[in-house]
Amino acid sequence: MEEKPAVIRKIIHVDMDAFYASVEQRDNPDLRGKPVAVGGSSKRGVVAAASYEARAFGVRSAMPSVTAQRQCPDLIFVKPRFEAYKAVSSQIREIFGRYTDLIQPLSLDEAYLDVTQDKQGVGSAVKIAKAIRAAIREETGLTASAGVSYNKFIAKLASDQNKPDGLCVILPEQGPGFVAGLPVRRFHGVGPRAAEKMAKLGVNTGAELAQKDEAWFARHFGSWGNYLFQAARGIDHRPVNANAVRKSIGAESTYFEDKRSEAELRDALEEIIDTVWDRIHRNQARGRTLVLKARYSDFRTITRSRTVGQMLTDRTAIAQLGHALLDQIMPVEMGVRLLGLTLSGLAEQRDVLPDSKPQAHFTFD
Known part of the structure; x- marks a missing residue:
């Protein structure tokens, strides 16, 4: 197990509420109080963001637009x-910078902040979180939810606990108990298939996960098992990395029925392109290398990639290159059970931020 940090960190995870949709409702009064989806309404369209009025009908991001329209x-x-x-995100980032230099954005609408150093001498992580949320509301007209805790894993869980426009504080002594009461699907990184695998192994909650030993995690989840072992115990020693740069952005889908025909694979790839493009936009990413991944029914996995001279900055270019890579494996020799697409060789977009000295007598409360 990793060594425990000498100083307990004070971490805030700030997550804007229905960010894209909220910006649209703010800028267009006619949309306020109505179910709104940001995205394309075409047959191949995908919901990029949904207002809370739309979410009440089950509409969510990454949902096909036709499905969303049917539900609402x-x-x-x-x-x-x-x-x-992006402009609003810059405003929010400036607000963060008033309170800390250790900011790790995850996308345009969420970020980790390490406020242990207490730049303004406020003396309380909770007070800082409240001040940030108040400034966001006053200066942008939008609401944000925040989680305050002693590590990134729990802070991110906490920010989702009282959404929208909520604040949740998890003290160090509360961490393991908080995690124990959560379904494993809430754990960052645990998707539907991982949760399904855990359910088959008799694990549905953090408490049940915490009962397993390291050997069990290694046996069933390989190298990822170490993360799960510590997360189930409320442990996460990762620092907030102000200089963090994503190396790639991608998405993949596993199919219950193998894809065999070219039409099926083209349609499947288009759905993945929509998801990848949404993530690229959320992160304002640019890259030169596109990688196609395919796993056959016998679990053999192949990749095809191409690096271009100019940055890939629009969906059309990514889609054309993605289908060109698919051409290289057509016709498929057997059914395809997984298909994925990843943009790599991303341009660096983080500024190097200075260190500052820690402050004494700093609490969560």
């Missing part, structure tokens, strides 16, 4: 305005 007939589709979202 009165749903209003709005084309995304990424420049507007």
